[in-house]
Amino acid sequence: MTTPTAVTKLNTDLFIDGTWVPAQSGKTFEVINPATEEVLASVADGGAEDARAALDAAAAKQQAWAATAPRERGEILRRAYELLIERADDIAAIMTAEMGKPLAEAKGEVVYGAEFFRWFSEEAVRISGDQTLSPDGKTRFLVQRQPVGPCVLVTPWNFPLAMGTRKIGPAVAAGCTMVFKPADLTPLTSLALVEVLVEAGLPEGVLNVVNTTDPGSVVTAWMESGKARKVSFTGSTAVGKHLLGQAAQNVMRASMELGGNAPFIVFDDADLDVAVEGAMAAKMRNMGEACVAANRIYAQAGIAEEFSRRVAERMQQLKVGDGSAEGTQVGPLVERKALDKVETLVTDAIDKGAKVITGGDRPEGKGFFYNPTVLSGVSKDAELMETEIFGPVAAVIPFETEDEVITMANATPYGLAGYLFTTDVARAFRVSDAMEVGMVGLNTGMVSNPSAPFGGIKQSGLGREGGKEGIEEFLEVKLLAMPQPG
Structure with a gap:
């Protein structure tokens, strides 16, 4: 270049x-x-x-x-x-x-x-x-x-x-x-x-x-x-x-x-097309190198497999390469240390039972690239559950009940952003009120706007x-x- x-x-x-x-x-x-x-x-x-x-x-x-x-x-x-x-x-x-x-x-x-x-x-x-x-x-x-x-x-x-x-x-x-x-x-x-x-x-x-x-x-x-x-x-x-x-x-x-550790919650009544679009926006903006990036993606058990498959299909279509090249959608991570961190987190998740649906590796050649990755069945004790991934890795965790996912979503010292996908209005207000974050995206993967307050709570x-x-x-x-x- x-x-x-x-x-x-x-x-x-x-x-x-x-x-x-x-x-x-x-x-x-x-x-x-x-x-x-x-x-x-x-x-x-x-x-x-x-x-x-x-x-x-x-x-x-x-x-x-x-x-x-x-x-x-x-x-x-x-x-x-x-x-x-x-x-x-x-x-x-x-x-x-x-x-x-x-x-x-x-x-x-x-x-x-x-x-x-x-x-x-x-x-x-x-x-x-x-x-x-x-x-x-x-x-x-x-x-x-x-x-x-x-x-x-x-x-x-x-x-x-x-x-x-x-x-x-x-x-x-x-x-x-x-x-x-x-x-x-x-x-x-x-x-x-x-x-x-x-x-x-x-x-x-x-x-x-x-x-x-x-x-x-x-x-x-x-x-x-x-x-x-x-x-x-x-x-x-x-x-x-x-x-x-x-x-x-x-x-x-x-x-x-x-720092952030944003939960992204998809209930089984959500419009999956909207949820997938939201996941791509919340996860892949800036190659996942964002403090408001979806870090822990919770999908209700009945739709977790289909949701994971759809996100993986979208991830597989993304073009990885030099950001200056025409058509590139996923550029490199900012430095080698960032690349090594992502690779370590993915390896740890796999060692603890996660399944790689797509990606999970770095391409050959120069540059600090990591392939867009979707992991399913991520264990609660995987390191990436507590650490900002800051890379193009979507970790999907299944859940059963509303109370369960709220507990998991709030089980972190961080509270910057969170995302919630549902078509039930009562649930939307109930869960957004319960989420311990400074910003909630309801049926959207974007929360930032210059005309709106941006910031978090807790640490x-x-x-x-x-x-x-x-x-x-x-x-x-x-x-x-x-x-x-x-």
């Missing part, structure tokens, strides 16, 4: 106070194409000193940025939205090259991610307050919302455009400056996003970006500074817990979108992104109390 022109044109330095600069150490790291295992680019590898410089810039610009008119902030986001739509093909090519997502799906992510900018461009001018009298009528209370201050934004590799816009959008709309650490596996898409924001008119110092292969030193420098007032993190629960501990030391606001996180709730995470409430005349 030839490196996309859009990649070769990217600036791959750090972005601090409106200027592209190399890392102070002079170090760089390589970005690898997971389909070919070839080097795409070398990117500046920042450290703690770079991190401190970035946060100093953000802190210095906070007061002026907070005073910017809401309409002006909204117009910047609107221009950035339009630029992303105009450049969707180029940015999709960058994304596909660095993380493997099929080109059509990558373009879909650009459009989806851009919508966060459009949504929050509209929310910027709707930041509201309140006023009321005290019960005794002697004091007037004015309640206003102000930006929380400089924010630490840390994003994962699996949705490198949308995870950036989902955090940057509300921060810009609220009037917060930012320091941003993209994932080291997929920094190029994030750098393309920075270029778009600069062209859209985002002032110097409002967004500062430090790429790094040493996230511990960079993020710790921010968290321990006393200058950052909020952290927004998407990633593993283990890292999220560590960041929450650091945030507590300076009493920082925190939003955490952490899947704190706070919400998207929707009207998303901007609240970047605002503080201030009370002004004054004596009431007369």
